[in-house]
Amino acid sequence: MNRIENEKRVIVCMIRIYCLKHHHQERLCDECQQLQNYALNRLSRCRYGENKSFCNKCPTPCYQKTHKDQIRRVMAFSGPKMLFHHPIIALKHLLSSAMG
Ligand SMILES: [Zn+2]
Incomplete structure (x- = not known):
């Protein structure tokens, strides 16, 4: 399974x-x-796909401002619960794209 599919x-x-x-x-x-x-x-649509590493430098960020706040809330709540089921690496891109 590739990285983007995993993040989905x-x-x-x-x-x-x-x-x-x-x-x-x-x-x-x-x-x-x-x-x-x-x-x-x-x-x-993430243009960097598999090779993406630095979301906060990405010219086309995954999340717009309004949705970013929502995603952030979801991650803050669900993130810690997810760590038991998924490798931390899977969360890194998601977190950096929401924070960037
Ligand atoms: Zn709901």
Whole structure:
């Protein structure tokens, strides 16, 4: 599995955990669904793909300002829970793209 696909899985899991705990929906609520679509879309278009290393220097950041705040909240909540299931390396790109 390549890096971007791995990151997609991670972000999907994170949003699901976040929505479950905050919005108490059986399925993703509209807001979280939108955020997930956005995040997956951005990851697909990431121009540096497999070779990407420095998100904060990327001229086309994965997340725009508004969504960045949402993603950040999701990561702050779900991130620590994810570390038990996924290697930390999988989170590095996600974190740097949300912080950058
Ligand atoms: Zn939700």
